Structures are given as structure tokens and as C-alpha cells.
Amino acid sequence: MIVAIHQPDLLPYSGFWFKMATSDVFVVAVHDQFQKHGYQRRVTMREAWCSHRLVGKPSLVPIDDVEVAEGWQQHLCDVIRGRYTGARHWRDRGGELLERISACTGTTLDEVNLSMIRAVRDLLGIGTELVVTAPPRQAGIDRLIEQVATVGGTEYVSGAGGAAYLGADADERFADHGITLRWSAHVPASPDSIVTVLMDHDDPMDVVRRTA
Numbered sequence: 511m512i513v514a515i516h517q518p519d520l521l522p523y524s525g526f527w528f529k530m531a532t533s534d535v536f537v538v539a540v541h542d543q544f545q546k547h548g549y550q551r552r553v554t555m556r557e558a559w560c561s562h563r564l565v566g567k568p569s570l571v572p573i574d575d576v577e578v579a580e581g582w583q584q585h586l587c588d589v590i591r592g593r594y595t596g597a598r599h600w601r602d603r604g605g606e607l608l609e610r611i612s613a614c615t616g617t618t619l620d621e622v623n624l625s626m627i628r629a630v631r632d633l634l635g636i637g638t639e640l641v642v643t644a645p646p647r648q649a650g651i652d653r654l655i656e657q658v659a660t661v662g663g664t665e666y667v668s669g670a671g672g673a674a675y676l677g678a679d680a681d682e683r684f685a686d687h688g689i690t691l692r693w694s695a696h697v698p699a700s701p702d703s704i705v706t707v708l709m710d711h712d713d714p715m716d717v718v719r720r721t722a
Contacts, residue, residue, distance in 0.1 A: 511535060512692075513663030515654060517542050517573060518623040519549040520562060521586075521630065521703045525669055527718045528696035530631065530638050535661050538627070540574045540620035541645040550576075550619055553703040556593045560586065560703070562619065572645075576619040583612050590705055597709035607633065607708060630704055634715055651676050655687050665690040695721040 514529035515537040516522075530536045544550060550573055552561035563585065565577040587608045594600055610633060614625035628640065641661055648656045654676075658666045666689055668676065673693070677683075684691040699717050700706050707714045 511661075511663050512665045512667060513537060513658045513661055514667040515539055515657055516669075517548075517550055518620050518627060520551060520553045520560075520623055521555075521626055521705055522549060522553060523701055524698045524704060524707055524718050524720075525694065525696045527630075527634060527636065527704060528720075529667050529669065529694060531634075531636050531715070531718055532694075533638055533667050535641055535663065536638050537641050537643055537657050537661060538620070538624055539657070540624070540642055541572050544568055544571055544573045544576045544619065550623060554701060555589065555703045555705055557702065558593070560589045560593075562622070564619070574618055574620040577617055578619055578622045582622060583614060587611055594705065594709045599709050599711070603708050607705070630708075633708070634704075634718065636715075651680060651683055655684060655689065658684075658689055659687060663689060665692055667692050667694060669694050670696075697722050 512533040513535050514533040516526055516529060517539045519526060546569065551564065552559050562582060563579040565579055568576045590608065594604060610629040611626060614622070614629055616622040616625045643657055643660050646653045646656050654666065666684060668691060670693060681691050697720050699720065707717045711717050
């Protein structure tokens with residue numbers, strides 16, 4: 511069984527969805543530490559940042575302990591409307607996307623982003639199961655191995671950027687636990703949010719599944 515793991519980012523770029531679309535189970539890492547300038551809180555749309563408004567100034571806490579200010583649905587819809595009205599597919603997809611975001615619920619950062627991830631997953635037609643595991647006990651690469659093993663995975667899909675922190679012996683360490691490590695070959699059309707893909711491209715999943 512193929513497993514991918516990713517933090518619950520805000521309407522993330524196509525590489526996130528590639529990992530989801532090419533796996534059997536997608537583990538949402540809500541227990542990872544919140545990063546003030548990370549993609550859980552913000553994403554680029556039309557090459558400019560769109561950010562959640564948070565309650566207080568959270569620091570050194572898990573993502574699921576961070577609270578998002580009320581009215582986040584309207585805030586995001588206003589930003590999307592302002593940046594994408596007039597896009598190639600605004601008329602046929604914009605309204606539905608805004609409706610789905612407006613119907614999303616949640617107060618903590620993980621709830622909010624996961625609600626939108628589910629909405630966009632359905633809009634894209636991806637059927638991969640989303641799973642939230644119990645808080646992992648390990649750290650680093652052992653944390654990933656623990657989570658893959660927890661859901662019964664035999665293969666782990668890592669983003670290309672994972673090579674920077676998994677280490678040169680990553681393949682061997684996964685193999686020691688009966689898990690095959692596979693690197694994503696996705697080639698993004700843009701580092702922007704999936705919203706850009708939805709609004710600009712005739713076939714969003716063709717962009718999501720694009721490889722080298």
C-alpha cells in the first residue's frame with residue numbers, strides 16, 4: 511500500500527495533490543509543529559501571499575493547537591475573487607470553488623485546512639483516503655516510518671524536497687522496516703496554490719499528475 515504524508519497546508523500547490531493522487535492513503539500530519547512562516551498558514555496566489563489571520567501569536571505548538579480567526583471563509587473567498595475574476599475558468603469553476611470554501615468549517619488550523627483539502631480533493635475527483643494518526647512518538651525520518659507503518663504502508667512517496675532532510679541513507683532506513691521509498695517526479699506548472707491550476711488550466715488533473 512502506497513502512503514504519502516503531508517502537513518495540512520493552506521490550499522497547497524500541485525505537488526501536494528500529486529502525492530495524494532498517486533497514493534492509497536494520505537496521512538495528514540496535524541501534530542507537526544506549527545511554523546510561523548510555513549505553508550500551513552499561507553500560500554501564494556498569482557505570486558502574492560494569501561494568509562490566514564490567526565488568534566494570538568502561536569509559537570512552538572502543534573498545528574492542531576493553532577486557532578484561526580473567525581470569518582476565514584469570507585477572507586479567503588474575497589482574496590480568490592479579487593485575484594482570479596477574469597481567469598480562463600473563473601466562470602465555470604470559480605463559483606463552485608467559493609461555495610465549497612464557504613461551506614467549510616473549523617476553528618483550529620488543522621480543521622480549517624483539512625476541511626478545504628477535502629473540498630478540493632472532491633472537486634479534483636481524487637478518491638484517496640485521508641487519515642489522521644495518533645500523535646507520533648518519534649522524530650525526523652523515524653517519525654515518517656512510524657506513521658507509514660501505523661497505517662500498514664509498504665511504500666512511501668516523498669516530495670523531491672525531502673532529500674534535503676531525510677539523509678543519504680533514507681532508502682536503507684525505510685527498507686529496514688519493509689518500506690520502499692519513492693521520490694515524487696512531479697513537475698509543477700507553478701508554485702502557486704491549486705487555485706491557480708483550477709482557474710487557468712483546462713484539465714487540472716493533467717497538471718497535478720505531470721511528471722518529468
